Amino acid sequence: MWKAVYENDGSYDGIFFYAVQSTGIYCRPSCKSKIPKRENVYFFAAAEEARRAGFRPCKRCRSDLLDYQPIKEIAEKAKRLLDDSFRKSCDLNQKLRQLGVSSHRMVEIFQEEYGITLSEYVSKLRLTEAKRLLSDTDGRIIDIAYSVGFAGLSSFYRFFKTGTGVSPAAYRKEYRK
Numbered sequence: 001m002w003k004a005v006y007e008n009d010g011s012y013d014g015i016f017f018y019a020v021q022s023t024g025i026y027c028r029p030s031c032k033s034k035i036p037k038r039e040n041v042y043f044f045a046a047a048e049e050a051r052r053a054g055f056r057p058c059k060r061c062r063s064d065l066l067d068y069q070p071i072k073e074i075a076e077k078a079k080r081l082l083d084d085s086f087r088k089s090c091d092l093n094q095k096l097r098q099l100g101v102s103s104h105r106m107v108e109i110f111q112e113e114y115g116i117t118l119s120e121y122v123s124k125l126r127l128t129e130a131k132r133l134l135s136d137t138d139g140r141i142i143d144i145a146y147s148v149g150f151a152g153l154s155s156f157y158r159f160f161k162t163g164t165g166v167s168p169a170a171y172r173k174e175y176r177k
């Protein structure tokens with residue numbers, strides 16, 4: 001068990017927990033927190049036993065949750081996924097579902113971690129990229145609309161005007177380098 005702890009071996013998660021005398025906290029074997037001194041460590045077969053012995057759950061590995069949900073990791077994965085594929089409107093939700101949490105929970109996790117909703121974040125990415133393409137390239141506006149994930153010109157115009165206060169053409173006129 002000690003070997004699993006100092007190697008952060010996730011295959012033992014749920015099989016036992018360890019608690020650290022000096023901090024009063026109990027963790028899963030895979031917890032990435034600082035490796036404790038061996039003489040301070042106690043082992044428990046269940047989280048409940050560790051709690052009864054007076055230890056508190058770790059905020060980092062959430063040793064109090066039955067289903068292990070490394071919140072930060074899921075949020076980061078979602079963000080990377082959006083960064084990579086915001087240009088394709090269709091399959092974002094499907095890809096997000098593959099991260100293994102419900103879409104409702106995903107919205108909560110993302111907002112907790114980054115302070116904005118998933119759709120606000122995607123809009124931000126699309127707007128930034130659209131502005132860049134308008135000011136840095138001579139690409140046609142319809143092509144720019146497609147390339148940032150819009151199915152047509154009118155929805156792109158509405159989106160762009162809401163985000164910037166001006167039309168894509170006016171924006172380009174003002175900022176084309």
Ligand SMILES: [Zn+2]
Pocket residue numbers: 026027028031032033058059060061062063
């Ligand atoms: Zn922990």
